[in-house]
Amino acid sequence: MNILIYQISKLLPENKAHAHCDIPCGIYDPHMAQMAAHTVLRMTQLLTQIKGESLESQHTIARVTDVKEEHGELVEDELGTLENDYFKEEHFENFPKLKELISKAVKLSITTRQNIDENSAKDLVESVLQISEIFFKTKGATPVRVKSVYPTEGEIVTHK
Numbered sequence: 001m002n003i004l005i006y007q008i009s010k011l012l013p014e015n016k017a018h019a020h021c022d023i024p025c026g027i028y029d030p031h032m033a034q035m036a037a038h039t040v041l042r043m044t045q046l047l048t049q050i051k052g053e054s055l056e057s058q059h060t061i062a063r064v065t066d067v068k069e070e071h072g073e074l075v076e077d078e079l080g081t082l083e084n085d086y087f088k089e090e091h092f093e094n095f096p097k098l099k100e101l102i103s104k105a106v107k108l109s110i111t112t113r114q115n116i117d118e119n120s121a122k123d124l125v126e127s128v129l130q131i132s133e134i135f136f137k138t139k140g141a142t143p144v145r146v147k148s149v150y151p152t153e154g155e156i157v158t159h160k
Contacts, residue, residue, distance in 0.1 A: 028081070028082060028085065028086040028135075029135075030078070030082065030128065030131060030132035030135045030157070031132075031156075032074065032078045033074070033075050033078035033079055033082075033128050033131070033132070034125075034128055034129065034132055034156050034157065036071040036072070036074035036075045036078065037071075037075050037105075037121075037124050037125045037127075037128040038125060038148065038150045038152045038154060038156075039067065039068075039071040040068055040071050040072050040075065040109070040112050040113075040121050040124060040125075041118070041121040041122060041124070041125050041152045041154070042150065042151055042152050043064050043065070043067050043068035043071070044068065044112060044116055044117065044118050044121040045118060045121075045151075045152070046064050047061065047064055047065065047068070047116045048116060048118065050064070068112070068113065069113050072109045072110070072112055072113040073109075073113075075105065075106075075109045075124065075128065076106050076109050079102050079105055079106060079128070079131065082102075082131070082135065083099075083102050086135075087138070091134075091138050094138075095134045095137070095138075098131070098134055101127055101130050101131050101134070102131060104123075104127050105124060105127035105128055105131060108120055108121075108123050108124040108127060109124060112124055122154075125152070125154055129145065129155060129156070129157050132156075132157035133145075133157050136157065136158075136159040139159070141159035141160065142159060142160040143157050143158070143159055144157070144158055144159060144160055145157055146158060
């Protein structure tokens with residue numbers, strides 16, 4: 001009987017639910033959004049450097065584009081978690097540009113996936129950094145920009 005149930009279950013489609021945790025757990029941090037935005041920028045830089053039309057070049061373009069897409073979506077997911085689960089009405093009141101910054105970052109994430117545009121990718125990173133600074137301020141921490149160790153040679157936001 002167990003074998004029959006197992007075999008039938010393999011024929012049924014799987015539905016996976018994805019969420020941060022929705023408990024709420026209180027564990028929120030813009031770090032993943034920052035890393036993802038830097039990755040979008042780096043993949044954009046790499047796409048501009050690929051030369052030739054060989055099969056190997058096409059393969060590299062496909063792989064780099066896939067990573068860029070994945071991390072662009074990650075930026076949106078992480079910002080969505082912050083916007084919907086962490087930031088409260090008081091945060092939006094105290095930081096009136098916050099909603100606009102989140103909206104801008106999401107639009108830039110879409111733009112960077114639709115195009116190979118290094119300026120848009122840099123703007124995405126900057127928008128995510130500004131959101132990160134606001135995040136740390138809402139926690140009562142002092143945000144600090146430090147030089148990243150990433151090949152993008154940009155900054156990340158942490159706190160004191």
